[in-house]
Amino acid sequence: MKESIRKISTDAIHGGSNRDQYGSLITPIYNTSTYIFDSTAQGAARFALEEPGYIYPRIGSPTCNDLEDILARLEGGEAGLVTATGMGAITATIWTMINGGEEIIADKTLYGCTFEFFRHHLSRFGVTVHFIEMSDENELRAALNEKTKIVYLETPANPNLKIIDIEKTAKIAHEFNPEIRVIADNTFASPALQRPLELGCDIVLHSCTKYINGHGDVLAGAVISDQETINNIRLVGIKDMTGAVLAPNEAFLVARGLKTLEIRMQRHCESAMKVAEYLKSNEKVEKVFYPGLEHHEGHDIAAKQMCGFGGVVSFVVKGGREKAAIVTDNVKVASLAVSLGAAETLIEHPASMTHSPLSDKELIAADIQPGLIRLSVGLENVEDIVDDLKQAFEKI
Ligand code: LCS
Numbered sequence: 001m002k003e004s005i006r007k008i009s010t011d012a013i014h015g016g017s018n019r020d021q022y023g024s025l026i027t028p029i030y031n032t033s034t035y036i037f038d039s040t041a042q043g044a045a046r047f048a049l050e051e052p053g054y055i056y057p058r059i060g061s062p063t064c065n066d067l068e069d070i071l072a073r074l075e076g077g078e079a080g081l082v083t084a085t086g087m088g089a090i091t092a093t094i095w096t097m098i099n100g101g102e103e104i105i106a107d108k109t110l111y112g113c114t115f116e117f118f119r120h121h122l123s124r125f126g127v128t129v130h131f132i133e134m135s136d137e138n139e140l141r142a143a144l145n146e147k148t149k150i151v152y153l154e155t156p157a158n159p160n161l162k163i164i165d166i167e168k169t170a171k172i173a174h175e176f177n178p179e180i181r182v183i184a185d186n187t188f189a190s191p192a193l194q195r196p197l198e199l200g201c202d203i204v205l206h207s208c209t210k211y212i213n214g215h216g217d218v219l220a221g222a223v224i225s226d227q228e229t230i231n232n233i234r235l236v237g238i239k240d241m242t243g244a245v246l247a248p249n250e251a252f253l254v255a256r257g258l259k260t261l262e263i264r265m266q267r268h269c270e271s272a273m274k275v276a277e278y279l280k281s282n283e284k285v286e287k288v289f290y291p292g293l294e295h296h297e298g299h300d301i302a303a304k305q306m307c308g309f310g311g312v313v314s315f316v317v318k319g320g321r322e323k324a325a326i327v328t329d330n331v332k333v334a335s336l337a338v339s340l341g342a343a344e345t346l347i348e349h350p351a352s353m354t355h356s357p358l359s360d361k362e363l364i365a366a367d368i369q370p371g372l373i374r375l376s377v378g379l380e381n382v383e384d385i386v387d388d389l390k391q392a393f394e395k396i
Contacts, residue, residue: 008074008192009262015070016255018062027066029252033057059239063248067255068222071212074191074261075204077224081234082251086187086207087113088244089221092237093203094150097181100126103147105173107134107164109157109366111207112355114185118152119362131365134164135298137172144176154185156302159350159374160314160367161188161289163298166305170200181229187211187341192265193308203229210341211311213257214264218250264343264379268311271382275375276313278386284323284393286371289314312340314350314374321370323396324349328373330395333380333388340376345385347375 018027035054037043045051054060064082072080083089094117098104106118108131118129132139134153151173155164170182183203184196190211196204206212208220221244223233238244246254269292276290291302292309302309317324327347328336334345338354348354351363351370358366377385 011073012070012261013259015073016066017069018066020062027063027252027255029248030062031248032061057248058243058245059234061248061251063255064246064251067246067251067258070255070258071191071206071222072224074258075186075224076191076195076197077204077226079227079230080222080224081230081238082208082246082254083221083223083238083242084244084246084250085219086111086185086205086209086221087117088238088242089205089207089223090114090185091117092242092244093183093205093223093233094122094237095241096233096237098122098127098149101147102127102149103145104129104150104152105134105140105143105148106131106152107154107157107162108132108362109160109162109368110152110154111158111185111187112350112357114154115355115362115366116357134169135162137168140169140172141176144173144180146177148173148177148180151180151182152185153183154188155194155305156188156291156298156310156312158188159312159354159372161291161296161298161310161312162367163291163296163302165301166194166196166199166201170202174200188310188312189306190261190265190341192262193269193310194306197224199305202226208254209339211261211265211268212341213254214261214341214343215253215257216339216342216344218253218257220246220250220254265308265311267379268341268377269308271379271385272311272313272377273309274382275377275385275389278389279313279315282393284318284396286316286318289372311377312374313377314372316369317371317373317396319371319396321349321351324371324373326396327389327392330392331388332391333384334375334378340374342376343379345376345378345380345388347373350374 068080181202184201187207203225206222334347
C-alpha cells in the first residue's frame with residue numbers, strides 16, 4: 001500500500017493562514033453580514049479585485065478562508081473553496097464549467113443525488129452526460145469526443161466502493177484533450193488516504209459532511225484546484241449561480257473536526273477491515289465490498305493509489321431486500337441512517353434510500369443489488385460493532 005501521506009496531521013492542525021489581531025490560537029467565528037470599506041475608492045478597488053480584502057461573505061470570509069487554506073494544503077492544491085454542502089460544491093463547479101451543447105463523461109456508480117443532477121437536471125439545459133464503466137479504458141476512449149468538457153468520477157464510489165484508477169483515467173482524458181477537466185469526488189477517502197490532484201486530476205470535490213468534519217453535526221462541501229479555477233467557481237458558481245455559501249459557524253466546526261482527521265481515518269480503516277473480514281466469514285452474506293479485501297476487484301489499484309482502504313463496508317445479504325431489512329432493522333449499536341464518516345456507525349439500504357432515484361435498470365448497471373447494505377464503520381469499539389451485526393444476523 002502507498003506510504004502514509006506526509007505531514008497530514010500537522011497541516012490539518014496548523015495549515016490555516018489567518019491570524020487575527022489578538023493572536024488567537026484558533027481562528028474565531030467571524031459572524032458578519034458585510035465588511036466596512038475605508039473609502040469609496042477602496043470599495044471600488046476590492047470589487048475590481050485590485051486590492052485584497054473582504055467585500056461580502058458570499059464571496060469570502062476569514063473563518064471560511066482559513067478552512068479553505070487547510071483543505072488546499074491537505075489535497076496538495078493551490079486553492080480551496082468551502083461550500084454549504086457537498087452538493088453545493090458539485091453543482092457550483094459544474095455550473096461554472098459547462099455550457100449547453102457540451103458533454104460530461106461520468107462513471108455509472110455515483111452518489112444518488114449526483115447521479116440525479118447529471119441524469120435528469122443537466123439534460124434540461126442541453127448538457128449530455130454519458131454514464132460509462134470508467135474502469136474500462138475502451139469505454140472511456142469511445143465516449144471521449146470534441147464536445148467532452150468534464151470527466152467525472154468517485155473512488156471509492158458510493159455505495160459499493162468501486163475503485164477507479166485515477167492516474168490512468170486522467171492520462172487518457174488529457175491525452176485526448178488537455179483542456180478536459182478531470183474531477184474526482186474524494187469524499188470516501190479524504191486527503192488522509194488519497195490525493196487525486198497528485199494523480200493527475202484537475203479538481204477535487206468533497207462532501208465535508210462526512211470524514212472531513214467527522215462528527216456528524218455539520219453539512220458542508222469543498223472544492224480544491226488551481227487558483228484560477230477556484231476564483232471562477234467562487235465568482236460564478238457560488239456568487240451568482242448557487243449561493244451555496246458555507247456559514248462561518250459551520251466552517252469553525254469543520255476546522256475543529258479536521259484536526260483529528262488522520263487518527264480518525266486510521267481507526268476507521270482498521271475497524272472497517274475487521275468488520276469486512278467478519279462479514280466475509282458470515283454464511284448469510286453473499287458478497288462483501290471492501291477495497292482492503294484481496295478479492296475486491298479494485299484491490300490492487302486501491303493499494304497503489306490509497307494509503308488505507310477507508311471506513312465504509314458494503315455487503316449483500318443472501319435472500320435480497322427482505323432479509324437485508326432484517327439486519328438493518330435489528331442493529332442496536334449502529335444507527336439506521338444515511339450519511340457516513342461520523343464517529344457513530346451508520347447503516348443504510350442504498351436501493352431504498354441514498355440511491356432510490358436510480359431505476360431498477362440503473363441500479364443493476366451500477367452494481368447496486370437489492371440486498372446491498374452500506375455500513376459506515378464508526379469509532380466505537382470494533383468488537384461491539386461486530387457483536388451488534390452478529391445479533392442482527394441471528395434474527396434472519
Ligand atoms: N459526494 C458523495 C460521494 C456523497 O456521498 C455525498 C452525500 C455528496 C457528495 C453530497 O454531499 P452533501 O450535500 O450531503 O454534503 N452522501 C450521502 C450519503 O451517502 N448519505 O447521505 C448523504
